[in-house]
Amino acid sequence: MTQLARRHAVNAAMTLLTGLAVVVALIPLALLLWLVVSKGASGLSWSFFTNLPTPVGEPGGGIGNALLGTLYLVGLACLVGLPLGVGAGVFLAERGDGRFGSFIRFTAEVLSGVPSIVVGIVAYGLVVVPMKRFSALAGGVALGLLMVPTLARTTEELVRLVPGSLREASLALGIPQWKTSLRVVLRTALGGVITAVLLAVARAAGETAPLLFTALNNQYWNFAPDQPTASLTVQIYNYAISPYEDWHQKAWTAALVLLILVGALNLTARFLTRSGLTREQR
Amino acid sequence: MEGPPPLLLPDSDNATAARPGDALVATPHRPRNLGDRLWAAGLVSLGGGLAVVAGVIVLALGRLTTPLVGRVHLLEFLKGQDWDPVAASFGALPFIYGTLVTSLLAIVVALPISVGLAIFMVEIAPKGLRPIVSFLIETLAAIPSVVYGLWGLFVLVPWLRQTVEPALARVLGFLPLFQGPPIGLGFLAAGLILAVMILPTIASVTIEVLKTVPISLREAALVLGATRWEAIRLAVLPHARAGIMGATLLGLGRALGETMAVTMVIGNTPEIHASLFATGYTLPSVIANEFAEATSGEHMAALAGLALVLFGLSVLLNAAARLLVKAVKAATGSFG
Amino acid sequence: MTAKADKISVEGLSAYFGKTQVLRSVTAGMPAKSVTAIIGPSGCGKSTLLRCLNRMHELAPGARVEGSIHMDGHDIQGRDVDPVHLRRLVGMVFQRPNPFPTMSIFDNVSAGLRLNGIRGDHRTMVVQCLRQAALWDEVKDRLRAPAISLSGGQQQRLCIARALAVEPEVLLMDEPTSALDPIATAKVEDLIHELKSKYTIVIVTHNMQQAARVSDQTAFLYMGELVEVGPTEQIFTNPREARTEDYVTGKFG
Numbered sequence: 122m123t124q125l126a127r128r129h130a131v132n133a134a135m136t137l138l139t140g141l142a143v144v145v146a147l148i149p150l151a152l153l154l155w156l157v158v159s160k161g162a163s164g165l166s167w168s169f170f171t172n173l174p175t176p177v178g179e180p181g182g183g184i185g186n187a188l189l190g191t192l193y194l195v196g197l198a199c200l201v202g203l204p205l206g207v208g209a210g211v212f213l214a215e216r217g218d219g220r221f222g223s224f225i226r227f228t229a230e231v232l233s234g235v236p237s238i239v240v241g242i243v244a245y246g247l248v249v250v251p252m253k254r255f256s257a258l259a260g261g262v263a264l265g266l267l268m269v270p271t272l273a274r275t276t277e278e279l280v281r282l283v284p285g286s287l288r289e290a291s292l293a294l295g296i297p298q299w300k301t302s303l304r305v306v307l308r309t310a311l312g313g314v315i316t317a318v319l320l321a322v323a324r325a326a327g328e329t330a331p332l333l334f335t336a337l338n339n340q341y342w343n344f345a346p347d348q349p350t351a352s353l354t355v356q357i358y359n360y361a362i363s364p365y366e367d368w369h370q371k372a373w374t375a376a377l378v379l380l381i382l383v384g385a386l387n388l389t390a391r392f393l394t395r396s397g398l399t400r401e402q403r
Numbered sequence: 404m405e406g407p408p409p410l411l412l413p414d415s416d417n418a419t420a421a422r423p424g425d426a427l428v429a430t431p432h433r434p435r436n437l438g439d440r441l442w443a444a445g446l447v448s449l450g451g452g453l454a455v456v457a458g459v460i461v462l463a464l465g466r467l468t469t470p471l472v473g474r475v476h477l478l479e480f481l482k483g484q485d486w487d488p489v490a491a492s493f494g495a496l497p498f499i500y501g502t503l504v505t506s507l508l509a510i511v512v513a514l515p516i517s518v519g520l521a522i523f524m525v526e527i528a529p530k531g532l533r534p535i536v537s538f539l540i541e542t543l544a545a546i547p548s549v550v551y552g553l554w555g556l557f558v559l560v561p562w563l564r565q566t567v568e569p570a571l572a573r574v575l576g577f578l579p580l581f582q583g584p585p586i587g588l589g590f591l592a593a594g595l596i597l598a599v600m601i602l603p604t605i606a607s608v609t610i611e612v613l614k615t616v617p618i619s620l621r622e623a624a625l626v627l628g629a630t631r632w633e634a635i636r637l638a639v640l641p642h643a644r645a646g647i648m649g650a651t652l653l654g655l656g657r658a659l660g661e662t663m664a665v666t667m668v669i670g671n672t673p674e675i676h677a678s679l680f681a682t683g684y685t686l687p688s689v690i691a692n693e694f695a696e697a698t699s700g701e702h703m704a705a706l707a708g709l710a711l712v713l714f715g716l717s718v719l720l721n722a723a724a725r726l727l728v729k730a731v732k733a734a735t736g737s738f739g
Numbered sequence: 740m741t742a743k744a745d746k747i748s749v750e751g752l753s754a755y756f757g758k759t760q761v762l763r764s765v766t767a768g769m770p771a772k773s774v775t776a777i778i779g780p781s782g783c784g785k786s787t788l789l790r791c792l793n794r795m796h797e798l799a800p801g802a803r804v805e806g807s808i809h810m811d812g813h814d815i816q817g818r819d820v821d822p823v824h825l826r827r828l829v830g831m832v833f834q835r836p837n838p839f840p841t842m843s844i845f846d847n848v849s850a851g852l853r854l855n856g857i858r859g860d861h862r863t864m865v866v867q868c869l870r871q872a873a874l875w876d877e878v879k880d881r882l883r884a885p886a887i888s889l890s891g892g893q894q895q896r897l898c899i900a901r902a903l904a905v906e907p908e909v910l911l912m913d914e915p916t917s918a919l920d921p922i923a924t925a926k927v928e929d930l931i932h933e934l935k936s937k938y939t940i941v942i943v944t945h946n947m948q949q950a951a952r953v954s955d956q957t958a959f960l961y962m963g964e965l966v967e968v969g970p971t972e973q974i975f976t977n978p979r980e981a982r983t984e985d986y987v988t989g990k991f992g
Contacts, residue, residue, distance in 0.1 A: 124856050125824060132630035136527055142519025143528075143536060146606070149599045150543050153554045205456070208449030216446055225450045227725070228457050234653075234721030235460070235714060236660025238687045242694065242710045246463035255695075266456060273453060299442030327547025330662035330687065334695040354549045358663060361553050369557065376550045387545050530800065619837040623898070626793060627851040627905055628827030637850060641841040 154380075161377030164370055170378075174340055174356070177365045184375050186342045187356040190257070191326055191382075193344070194336055194352055197261025198325050199318070202268035206321070207314060209269065210276025215302060217277065226277070233270035240266050241331025249335060257343065257350040260336025264325040272321050279313035280306060316390045323386035327379065329354035353379045464714060467707035470700040480708060486673040486689070488698050493705035495712060497673040501590070501683035502713075505665060506658035508594025508679070509601055514651055516598075517605035524606075525613040526635055537610075544603035552667035555596045560587035560668055563595075568680055583678040588670040591679040596664045601654040608653060612646030612731070613639060645731045652724035656717050662687035686713045746771035746909060746939040747792060750807045754787050757801035761787045764806065765965040767958050774931060774940045776954035776971065778947055780991065784963040785943040789911050792941065793829040794822045810909070827855055830902035834914040836894035838886035838901070845882040847897055851905035864904060872900035873930050892923025899930065903938075910934065912942040916949065928953050947987055951975050959983045 168183055175182030213226055244263035249255055283306050291301040307314070329352075337349035338359065353375060360372035471480075475493060483494020524536055564587030571581045616639045624634035670682020671692060686709050697703035745768035754762040762784045769775040777785045790796040791804060794815065808815050815825055838847045848865045851857075857864075865882075869875040874896040878889070886897060895915060902910060912931075916924040931940060931953045944950050950957050951971060958968040959982075967974065967983045978984045985991060 125821060128630050128633065128856075129821075129823070132632040135632040135635075139519040139523035139527060142516045143523050146516050146520050146543075146602055147536075147539055149554075150539060150546075152558070153546065153550070156554060156558060157550065205449060205452050208446065209453045212446040212450030216443070217450065222450070225453050227722075228454050230725050231718050231721045232453070232457055232460075234656045234660075234717050234724075236662065236687055236717055238660065238662045238690055239464070239710045239714045239717075240460070242467065242690065242707055243460045243463040245694070246467050246707075247459070266460075269453065269456060297436060298439045300438065302442065323545065327545075327549070329547070329549045330691050333691055337695065354547060354663075357549050357553060358667075361549075361556055361667060372553055376553050379547060380550060383545060383547060387541075617837075619833060619835060620839065622795065622831075622833065623837040623839065623901075624850075624854075625798070626795065626826050626831035627854055627901070628823055628825075629854050630823050633854055637854065638839060641839070644841075 157373060157377050157380055160370070160373040161375075164374030165377065169374060173342070174351075177363075177368060182371070184353060184356055184371075184378065186339065187351040187353045187375070188378065188382075190336070190339065190343065190351040191353045193350060194257060194260045194264060194332070195322055195325050197257060197346065198264035198268060199322065201262055201265025202272060202321070202325075203318065205265075206269040206272025207276045207318075209273040211280055211302065211307070213273065213277040214280035215306075226274075229270045229273045233274065235270075236330075237263075237267055237328055238330040241333065241335055244331060244335045252347060254347065255335060255337035255349040256347045257336050258346040260332045260350060260352070261346070263331035263335045264328060267328065267331065268321040268325055271324075272317060275317040275320075276310075276314055279310045279317065282313070283309045312393060316393045319386050319390040319393070323383045323390070326386070327354060327383050329358055333358075353382070460714070464707055464711045468704045468711060470704040471708060474701065475705075480705075481712070484675060486684075488693070488702040488705070491699070491701055493701070493708075495686075495705075495709055497675050498684050498686045498689050498709060499712065500675045501593075501669065501685040502659055502687075502716075504590050504679075504683070505593040505597055505669070505685060506655055508590065509597035509658045510651060510655055512595065512598035513602045513605055513654060517602050517650070517654075518609055518647060520602075520606050521609035521613055522635060522639075524610055526631070526639065537607075540603045540606055543599070544607075548600070548661060548663040549667075551596055551600055552664040555592060555664055555668040559596060560592050563587045563592055567591075572680075579677040580679050583676070583680045585680050586670075586682070588668055589680055589682045590669065592668040593665045593683075593685070594679070596668055597658045597661055600661060600664060601657050604657050605650045605654040608650035609643070609647050612643045612650065615646075616642045645727060649724045649727040649731065652720055652727065656720040656724065659720065660687060660713065660717055662691050666691050686710075744771060745769060746810065747941070748809045749788075749791075750809075752788070752791060752804070752806035752808060754784070754791055754796055754805075755801075755803040756799060757803075761963050762791070763963040765960070765963075767965055767968045769939060769941055770956060771939050772935060772937065773955040774935050774942060774953055775956045775958065776950035777941065777943045777958045777960060778945070778950050778986070779960035780986070781945065782962075783960045785945075785960050786913050788960065789831075789913055789941060789943050792909070792911055793826050793831055795826070795831070797822075827851075827905050828907055829909040829911060830905065830907035831911045831913065832895070832898050832902055832915050835918050836891060836898050838889075838894050838897050840885070840887050842886055843883045844878050844886050844889070844897060847886045848900050848904050851901060855905055857905070865900075868900040868904045871903055871934070872896045873926060873933075874900055890923070892919045892926060895919060895923065895927060896930065899927075903934075907938065909939045909941065912940065914943055914945060917945065924949075947975075959986060961986070 168181055170183060170188065171185045172181055172183030173186055174184070209225065209229065213222055216222060217226060241263045244259050244266065248259035248262050252259070287305055287309060288301055291305045292298070332352050332355050336352060338355050339349045339351045343350045357372050357375045357379065360368040360375065471493070480493060481495050481499070483492070484496045485492045485494045486497060524533055528536065564585055568585030568587065568591065572585060575581045620638040620642060621634050624638040629637060665685050666688040669685060669688060671684055671688060672682045673684045673689065676683065690706050690710055694703065694706050697706060748768040750766050752762055752765040753760060765788060777788060779785050787796055791808060796802050797804060804816065813820065839850060842850065845865055848868050849861045852861050852864060866875065869878060874893060877893060886894065889897060916927050919927065928949065931942065934940060942954065954971045956969065957971045957974040959966045959974065961982055967978060967980045974983060975987050978987065
């Protein structure tokens with residue numbers, strides 16, 4: 122083979138290899154989704170959504186409390202994480218150009234890499250220890266703290282995208298700085314911020330590790346912030362590592378529900394981004 | 404009589420009447436009234452709150468480890484191989500070992516696939532294919548860890564046990580890496596699952612990095628008589644090298660902290676073995692398994708100490724990755 | 740008229756980006772070992788014509804070519820022609836210098852040698868190319884320095900040296916001095932003058948004075964159409980077409 126032919130062969134081989142990389146990367150995804158749907162779908166039923174879990178062997182049983190628990194925990198997390206996260210983001214965008222701002226920004230970037238289980242332990246120390254009990258509040262705090270760094274950085278980027286001319290026009294009209302930021306800038310960035318929040322919520326809904334020793338688990342319905350709470354993710358985990366076949370089945374179905382929840386949040390965020398963009402272009 | 408009436412007053416709680424010319428004098432950044440001052444103060448405290456969060460994390464972890472502080476020497480803790488809470492013996496080495504082995508295996512598997520994927524996406528794929536692949540990568544990233552663990556436990560592990568590990572043992576069994584009974588659970592399973600999970604991280608950053616390589620560089624190679632792959636090798640990859648390294652560090656950071664999927668497939672035995680078929684334990688897994696039922700204050704303190712080690716590792720990696728990305732951005736600016 | 744045979748001849752060449760037609764049935768010949776300049780206002784298709792000559796145009800998404808291009812009598816778009824090999828024979832220098840930023844001066848020039856597996860004493864070849872590009876004296880004691888440490892004009896001459904290293908027969912230059920200062924421009928123009936004894940050069944330029952200075956033959960392109968082509972002196976002093984006269988006297992463009 123001439124040298125040129127050999128070089129073309131190498132080119133073709135590399136093209137093939139990189140294409141193969143795409144296929145290899147996506148095979149686990151396809152397999153996983155297929156399995157969750159095929160194994161989990163059979164367990165879906167109205168009672169699965171509304172019932173409490175039952176002991177092994179007993180029929181029926183569902184994830185009602187776990188599903189509600191996840192929503193409850195995520196709600197608490199938003200109470201903790203949204204003001205701090207979005208607020209820090211606005212700070213970084215409006216006043217973050219100095220040394221202090223750079224320091225805060227670097228802190229946010231580094232914090233976003235902290236493993237969720239470490240944050241769980243922190244929440245344990247902050248909430249469970251003084252309260253002397255596991256609680257939904259502790260879980261909410263853990264999830265909320267996890268949301269803060271990412272929300273801060275995304276919010277900063279979004280607020281910075283708002284054109285300076287908008288801000289200047291508002292100030293030129295005599296509207297004070299704080300009203301300008303609130304009414305004009307944030308309202309413009311609102312769509313993006315909501316998207317960022319939705320994505321943060323989706324990630325929080327999928328967390329398990331920090332909940333293991335903060336919200337713990339609960340076999341019953343719970344609405345009190347100072348009591349342990351069930352969650353979809355912890356329930357899936359417990360079912361999966363148990364030795365019982367029918368609980369394994371429930372794990373697949375619960376996983377399907379979790380994927381639908383997380384998927385819906387992500388798709389809504391994506392949909393908002395697309396329609397939000399067209400709104401701004403007008 | 405004074406001149407024309409003053410300009411529109413921005414706020415009624417401003418005691419001093421605005422005079423013509425005031426608007427020229429006041430700059431947007433000097434808070435002129437209570438509202439502005441409160442807003443500025445609020446923002447600064449929220450921003451500072453972030454730093455407070457970081458401090459709180461360190462302090463809370465530190466406080467939880469205090470029962471151990473007098474008792475166990477830091478070096479003993481890190482180098483000790485024996486983890487026996489009942490006997491109050493706390494050695495962190497098996498977990499550090501497990502974390503490092505699984506993370507490194509994950510990088511070894513994920514890096515070539517991610518870079519290959521990124522090259523395909525940016526350089527080779529037809530335009531219509533790109534949004535589809537990128538959507539699929541984002542989907543991979545959005546799947547919760549426990550669902551990966553579920554799939555790992557019931558699909559990957561049996562497959563490893565029945566097919567892959569025996570095959571590896573037959574072909575490469577002379578290496579200590581592939582010796583011992585194939586049970587499916589263990590370092591190999593954990594490393595592979597981690598590889599799938601960090602793939603989107605490395606791939607998406609690499610795609611961004613490859614996109615910043617200017618077309619003129621590719622063309623410079625092509626007009627010398629290079630094939631498409633040679634142009635990528637000559638012009639694109641060297642330019643992207645530092646960025647890819649940053650992507651790898653980010654992926655490594657994610658792998659270090661991954662808990663649930665690993666816990667469900669690694670076997671959870673606090674032992675050090677050379678073989679990838681062996682079961683082991685990682686820092687996040689032992690914390691996840693033992694923290695809620697810690698038998699003593701010291702046990703809990705030791706686990707908190709492990710969390711502190713994990714925190715330190717992730718901060719270092721993340722900081723290194725960000726600094727690397729910043730350096731790449733600064734360098735790119737100079738040939739822009 | 741022309742003593743030299745055409746190295747490259749283009750017949751009825753039309754080029755498209757998707758539905759947009761950028762070249763309209765251009766027919767012209769470029770004599771060997773001489774300099775042909777292509778002039779015309781912005782957007783007239785000069786660069787596209789150049790990029791057809793080394794089949795770079797077809798790499799753009801949606802790009803299409805009609806008509807024929809012959810080099811030494813061979814149809815360069817024929818099935819038996821390997822575009823990768825063609826691009827070695829027809830080298831190119833771009834408007835903005837684009838040395839490989841991660842490589843040294845030496846490695847930039849030898850890049851083409853390594854790529855094409857050209858054996859021999861690379862050091863001698865690199866030195867020879869740097870001399871040909873009139874850059875040797877300025878870099879001879881810092882061959883290992885990064886290529887981006889050179890000035891703009893030096894980088895452009897480095898790119899020329901790099902192109903010459905693979906021993907092309909034709910050198911395409913796409914507005915090679917538009918990003919350079921006047922002194923660097925003069926050096927490159929002197930270089931072109933020396934190179935034409937060995938290479939066939941086709942240069943796109945929006946600077947008419949430059950075309951008048953360096954080229955033997957000039958082609959005037961307007962909105963994708965070849966208005967006139969002929970010896971440079973004739974184009975500038977006694978053009979046949981009214982549009983050519985308007986352009987070279989500065990009435991538009």
